[in-house]
Amino acid sequence: xxxxxxxxxxxxxxxxxxxxxxxxxxxxxxxxxxxxxxxxxxxxxxxxxxxxxxxxxxxxxxxxxxxxxxxxxxxxxxxxxxxxxxxxxxxxxxxxxxxxxxxxxxxxxxxxxxxxxxxxxxxxxxxxxxxxxxxxxxxxxxxxxxxxxxxxxxxxxxxxxxxxxxxxxxxxxxxxxxxxxxxxxxxxxxxxxxxxxxxxxxxxxxxxxxxxxxxxxxxxxxxxxxxxx
Numbered sequence: 001x002x003x004x005x006x007x008x009x010x011x012x013x014x015x016x017x018x019x020x021x022x023x024x025x026x027x028x029x030x031x032x033x034x035x036x037x038x039x040x041x042x043x044x045x046x047x048x049x050x051x052x053x054x055x056x057x058x059x060x061x062x063x064x065x066x067x068x069x070x071x072x073x074x075x076x077x078x079x080x081x082x083x084x085x086x087x088x089x090x091x092x093x094x095x096x097x098x099x100x101x102x103x104x105x106x107x108x109x110x111x112x113x114x115x116x117x118x119x120x121x122x123x124x125x126x127x128x129x130x131x132x133x134x135x136x137x138x139x140x141x142x143x144x145x146x147x148x149x150x151x152x153x154x155x156x157x158x159x160x161x162x163x164x165x166x167x168x169x170x171x172x173x174x175x176x177x178x179x180x181x182x183x184x185x186x187x188x189x190x191x192x193x194x195x196x197x198x199x200x201x202x203x204x205x206x207x208x209x210x211x212x213x214x215x216x217x218x219x220x221x222x223x224x225x226x227x228x229x
Contacts, residue, residue, distance in 0.1 A: 007225070008207055014224045015210040015217060027209055030062075030088075031202050037188055037195035039065045039114065040177060041140040043102060043152055046073035050144060052081035053174035059085035061181045064197070064205065069105050070095035073143065087212055102151045114138040118148045118156040119180065121170050125161035128180050133187045139180050141173050 016024055040058050045051040051068070058066050066089055068075045075093060077086065094101040106116055115135040119142065131137070140156065142148035147170075153159065162171065162179050171179070188195045197205070211217045 007228075008203070010228065011221055011224065012203075012207055012210055015214045015220065018214045018217075018220065019210070023213060027206065027213070031197065031206060033062045034064050034197050034202075034205065035062050035185075035188070035195045036064050036136075036197065036201070037193065038063060038137050038139070038181070038184055039067060039109070040181070041067040041069060041105060041109070041116075041138055042075070043069040043140060043149060044071055044073040044143040045075065045141070045173065047144055048076040048078040049081050050173050051075055052078040052086075054141065054177045055089065055091070056082055056085040057174060057178045057181065059089050061185050063089065063181070064201075065090045065092060067105055067109070067138070068093045068095075069101045071101050071149075088209065100151060102149060103155060106152075106155050109138045112136070115158065116140060116156045117158045117160045118142070118152050119161070119176060120148055120153065120159045121161055121164070122159070123161070125159035127163050128160050128183045129163075131158070131160060131184060131187075133184065133191050134193065137184060137188075139177075139184070141177055144173060 040054065040063060042051055042054060045054075045068075055066055068091060070093060074095070094105040096104065109116060113136050116138050117131065118140040139160075140148060140152055142152065160180075162176060164171070170176075211221070214220060
């Protein structure tokens, strides 16, 4: 495990002086609830309000990372929907030209120990409430018109579905994300798996958040580092 940088600790301590006690406590409370054990992957979402609604849901549910695949559709943000949620998360975009970004994304997730679940309304998929949470999980959402790509399905580990009992065959992507996470996250938190962040991860995120919370933090940090150099 990488050691926490002593200079960065001093920077955090200095930036804290420019925040209220309430804000500092709030940051620590959120950090304790943050997880990288579960992540969401958005594949070629083309409506900004849908992608932004999913990101907002992910942040509310305590996810730190979200992956965005851009093979056919470029991600765009709707700030009115986001409500600033994206500032607190790490958004990993897979958007290289002339490559299968779905494959690239899945390979990186597997290398990090994730099991890849693609959402698919077909009845032969595993119900979301039956998913085993003993492995890190990446939940993949397809685009609004065609759903999950065949590339994603063929490279996934499990197809999962949300049980539905009406005539309509599918749900809005943001609703699907909310249902999946509200089903999976409590199971993860109530299990014995180590779902929280490491101390090094907390440190890196804490520094990033303080830089965003404190106005003109770049100038304040630069002047502070000059005094201790």
